[in-house]
Amino acid sequence: MIPFDYARPSTAKAAIDAVVRDKSARFIAGGSNLVDLMKRGVMTPEKIIDINALPLRGIARTGKTIRIRALTLNSAVAADPVITERLPLLAQALKAGASPQIRNMATVGGNLMQRTRCPYFYDTALPCNKRAPGSGCSALNGYNRMHAIIGFSESCIAVNPSDMNVALAALDATVIVQGPKGERHIPIADFHRLPGNTPQLDTNLQRDELITAVEIPDAPGFATTSLYTKVRDRASYAFALVSVAAALHIENGSIRDARLAMGGIAHKPWRLRRTEDYIRRQQPSIRLFNNAALADLKEARGHGHNNFKLVLAPNTIAQTLRTLAGLA
Ligand SMILES: Cc1cc2nc3c(=O)[nH]c(=O)nc-3n(C[C@H](O)[C@H](O)[C@H](O)COP(=O)(O)OP(=O)(O)OC[C@H]3O[C@@H](n4cnc5c(N)ncnc54)[C@H](O)[C@@H]3O)c2cc1C
Ligand code: SF4
The missing domain is CATH 3.30.43.10 (Uridine Diphospho-n-acetylenolpyruvylglucosamine Reductase, domain 2)
Structure with missing residues (x-):
């Protein structure tokens, strides 16, 4: 050091x-x-x-949104009564991450900014375009079991490792940041980046900008029917192979609205908008969910060790939807 x-x-x-x-x-x-x-x-x-x-801790309901300040601990968010009642998807995703000890240290701002777990990124003896731009990507032809199947580039096939970010993507969160020129609000969909030819940049946050809070719409229709599914090698203390954050609003036997996002498959949390469109205004059924699960993954491609994700990802989407709709 x-x-x-x-x-x-x-x-x-x-x-x-x-x-x-x-x-x-x-x-x-x-x-x-x-x-x-x-x-x-x-x-x-x-x-x-x-x-x-800095005075950046705490959770508050502000009109139609719930605001979580950036230094609030992951454990505090997961246990907060407002979150467990209004946004249980976020609480579930946080509890699926790391260990209780780490969640007691980790903050919301730090979780948003956490870096990939690609082993070559951590190994300074080997090429990695994210750590040393232009040096090459060791994972492309190396051990790539944990890596991306969608949205990757020839420069980098790493994934965003966060569980919380997947729930925030499904819940349409906004990241509030403060910099030398004042405050700006960044929709979560625009916060994390795809690697393209600048894999060294994980997010659109500028180096001199501070995350001060995250704001999430307070959507009671989604509060009760939501589920975070994390598939991993061990039951705890392991990063996701794939994960799904799902919230359904089912009314009179029909899916009135849906919010879906996936982790473990891309450089950013992957919002499943085509799947959402596929199931909206439909009656839940196993067939509907099996077909819908493929809608966002048409361009998915494996790199060898991670080919199993091409099957695991749609299966996990379909299983999550079945469970939520009571068809499991
Ligand atoms: C063994 C282990 C297992 C883990 N397992 C999981 C898991 O299963 N799922 C999961 O989601 N996570 C997991 N994590 C990651 C953990 O969630 C993150 O390390 C944590 O969320 C980072 O938060 P922090 O406050 O400690 O960030 P820090 O380490 O303090 O900072 C991380 C980055 O964020 C930046 N930063 C921090 N706060 C701000 C801010 N307010 N504004 C701008 N930039 C900021 C820092 O500059 C730094 O670049 C694991 C971590 C470990 C060590
Ligand atoms: S996948 Fe990305 S982080 Fe991993 S070695 Fe390649 S460039 Fe580096």
């Missing part, structure tokens, strides 16, 4: 100013991802701006 300076500002403005002044400075929240990356030499900030003294 390289030597670094440390600062703990008490206002958002001071934190942002510190990052503007020093190009190698990085924010740190729970540290559960950044410190690992620093220990391995993958990220080498020369200055750490500890944001834990």
Whole structure:
């Protein structure tokens, strides 16, 4: 680990100013991802701006939305009565992630920004376009069991590892950020990026912008019929092979509305809009769900070790929908 300076500002403005002044400075929240990356030499900030003294904790209902401030712990969000009652999908996704100890350190802002778990990204002895742009992608012809089947490029086939982000994508969250030029609101669909030829960029957040909160529409129709399914190698403490966040609004035997997103298949949480359109205004049935599950995966392609995801992904979508509709 390289030597670094440390600062703990008490206002958002001071934190942002510190990052503007020093190009190698990085924010740190729970540290559960950044410190690992620093220990391995993958990220080498020369200055750490500890944001834990900023007044950025707590959850509030504000009119038609629920606002979660950026330093709220993953464990606190998952246990909060407003979240468990109004947005149980988010609580389920958070509880499926990491371990209780890590969820007690991890923050909402840090979770949004967590970096891929591609093993070559962590191994500084091997080429990786995300860590060292232009060096090559070791996963393309290497061990790629955990990697993307859609939205990838020749530069990078990594996936976004977060469970929370998949639920936020299904729930149409907005990320609120503050920078030197003021505040902006970024829809979650535009927050994370596809790799294209700039795989070093995971998100559209600028280096000098601070995430201050996430806002989610308070949608009671979806509150009770929602499910997060995570398929993984171990029952806990493992990243998703694939995951599905689903919320259905079923009324009078018909699917009035649906929100679906998938994790473990792409560089960003993958919203399943074609599947949503396929099942909207239809009566739930096993056949409907089996057909709908393929709608967003027509362009999916494996890289060898991860070919099993081409079957696992639609099966997991269909199974989640069957369970939600009581057809399992
Ligand atoms: C062993 C292990 C298992 C895990 N398993 C899972 C899992 O199954 N599912 C899952 O979803 N996650 C899992 N995680 C990841 C965990 O959820 C993340 O490490 C955590 O959410 C990161 O939050 P943090 O506050 O600790 O971020 P930090 O490590 O402090 O920061 C991470 C990044 O976010 C940036 N950042 C932090 N806060 C802000 C902000 N407010 N504004 C702008 N930038 C910010 C930092 O600069 C840094 O680049 C696991 C982690 C570990 C170590
Ligand atoms: S998949 Fe992406 S993160 Fe993994 S080695 Fe290739 S470029 Fe690096």
